[in-house]
Amino acid sequence: xxxxxxxxxxxxxxxxxxxxxxxxxxxxxxxxxxxxxxxxxxxxxxxxxxxxxxxxxxxxxxxxxxxxxxxxxxxxxxxxxxxxxxxxxxxxxxxxxxxxxxxxxxxxxxxxxxxxxxxxxxxxxxxxxxxxxxxxxxxxxxxxxxxxxxxxxxxxxxxxxxxxxxxxxxxxxxx
Numbered sequence: 001x002x003x004x005x006x007x008x009x010x011x012x013x014x015x016x017x018x019x020x021x022x023x024x025x026x027x028x029x030x031x032x033x034x035x036x037x038x039x040x041x042x043x044x045x046x047x048x049x050x051x052x053x054x055x056x057x058x059x060x061x062x063x064x065x066x067x068x069x070x071x072x073x074x075x076x077x078x079x080x081x082x083x084x085x086x087x088x089x090x091x092x093x094x095x096x097x098x099x100x101x102x103x104x105x106x107x108x109x110x111x112x113x114x115x116x117x118x119x120x121x122x123x124x125x126x127x128x129x130x131x132x133x134x135x136x137x138x139x140x141x142x143x144x145x146x147x148x149x150x151x152x153x154x155x156x157x158x159x160x161x162x163x164x165x166x167x168x169x170x171x172x173x174x175x
Contacts, residue, residue: 101125101149101174108143112136116167120174125150127170130161137168144170151175 010018091097098120105127109115113136117128127144131137137158145153153172161167 104147104149105144108140108147110140113140114165123174125153125170125172125174128167129170130165130167132165134158134166137166141170144172149174 101120102118105115105118109129113129113131115127115129117126119126129137129140131140137155141153141155144150151173153170155168156171157167157169159167
């Protein structure tokens with residue numbers, strides 16, 4: 001009868017060579033894994049340290065950014081307050097303020113001139129008043145022209161008013 005077994009057994013020498021080749025391959029593979037780990041582990045440790053340092057620096061930077069934005073808003077507020085203070089100081093030290101204009105108009109009125117309206121707009125002046133006669137209106141105009149605050153004052157209208165009064169309008173400029 002014929003042998004039906006198709007698998008050939010290995011000779012002891014081949015088995016020994018095969019075991020030697022497998023152990024040698026396993027040894028080389030393990031040495032290769034150890035070498036890769038020896039090279040990669042320090043890099044992984046360094047990566048972990050860099051990430052932790054990055055996170056701490058990111059927290060510090062975010063705190064610094066909030067402080068910086070807060071400081072910039074404070075600087076902007078200080079700048080605005082400085083501008084406001086300078087305008088307040090210039091207006092307080094100015095001799096030709098609306099208050100001085102109105103005070104000079106009221107002082108020039110006296111007891112016989114009744115002030116009805118006073119418009120101060122864009123350095124333009126319009127005064128509407130009533131008095132007992134034309135002479136008092138012209139005297140009031142002369143009183144106002146003596147002040148250095150007003151210029152180009154003109155008696156624009158002069159009309160009789162009820163009750164023996166004269167209504168007049170003066171227009172001019174404020175310097």
